[in-house]
Amino acid sequence: xxxxxxxxxxxxxxxxxxxxxxxxxxxxxxxxxxxxxxxxxxxxxxxxxxxxxxxxxxxxxxxxxxxxxxxxxxxxxxxxxxxxxxxxxxxxxxxxxxxxxxxxxxxxxxxxxxxxxxxxxxxxxxxxxxxxxxxxxxxxxxxxxxxxxxxxxxxxxxxxxxxxxxxxxxxxxxxxx
Ligand SMILES: Cc1cc2nc3c(=O)[nH]c(=O)nc-3n(C[C@H](O)[C@H](O)[C@H](O)COP(=O)(O)O)c2cc1C
Numbered sequence: 001x002x003x004x005x006x007x008x009x010x011x012x013x014x015x016x017x018x019x020x021x022x023x024x025x026x027x028x029x030x031x032x033x034x035x036x037x038x039x040x041x042x043x044x045x046x047x048x049x050x051x052x053x054x055x056x057x058x059x060x061x062x063x064x065x066x067x068x069x070x071x072x073x074x075x076x077x078x079x080x081x082x083x084x085x086x087x088x089x090x091x092x093x094x095x096x097x098x099x100x101x102x103x104x105x106x107x108x109x110x111x112x113x114x115x116x117x118x119x120x121x122x123x124x125x126x127x128x129x130x131x132x133x134x135x136x137x138x139x140x141x142x143x144x145x146x147x148x149x150x151x152x153x154x155x156x157x158x159x160x161x162x163x164x165x166x167x168x169x170x171x172x173x174x175x176x177x
Pocket of ligand 1: 024050051052074075076077079101102103104122123124125126
């Protein structure tokens with residue numbers, strides 16, 4: 001997924017519909033904030049960050065890749081820190097909502113995503129393990145906010161305290177203006 005192809009596809013879709021247009025981005029790119037910016041510029045109403053991370057496993061008995069397609073998409077808790085970082089970067093780059101998706105299985109995961117800047121979150125793999133994961137997380141968000149005296153769940157959005165990113169040695173964390 002490149003900046004140019006994202007802009008092209010989003011623009012075509014925008015011209016084709018007045019329905020809400022959420023563009024789901026792959027995390028398998030080095031310039032995700034730029035890709036998110038391209039989707040926004042072409043008319044997306046929101047970006048979903050992100051899809052699965054391209055991964056691989058090898059069977060040590062046969063020395064063959066475990067997956068018939070050699071590579072496949074990794075999801076679940078292992079990808080959470082990576083996608084969380086991408087949500088943080090994208091949320092600081094675009095003005096449209098960023099929907100966080102990647103390895104969320106608990107209320108605390110959802111809170112982290114919202115603090116990083118996600119307006120809402122999606123839960124995928126966790127629902128295979130626990131079909132009621134989403135309702136548990138929704139109830140947990142309310143309880144988390146009550147315990148912390150936070151009046152609205154939405155107050156969590158982007159509330160991460162990030163003074164450290166102003167430190168020169170951490171400047172690379174900040175999105176390009
Ligand atoms: C079995 C499976 C099927 C998926 N199919 C799709 C799909 O058809 N389209 C899509 O955009 N993402 C698909 N995904 C990606 C998920 O929607 C989600 O972006 C990703 O798994 C990360 O979230 P999670 O860790 O909560 O599962 C699929 C994921 C899994 C595990």
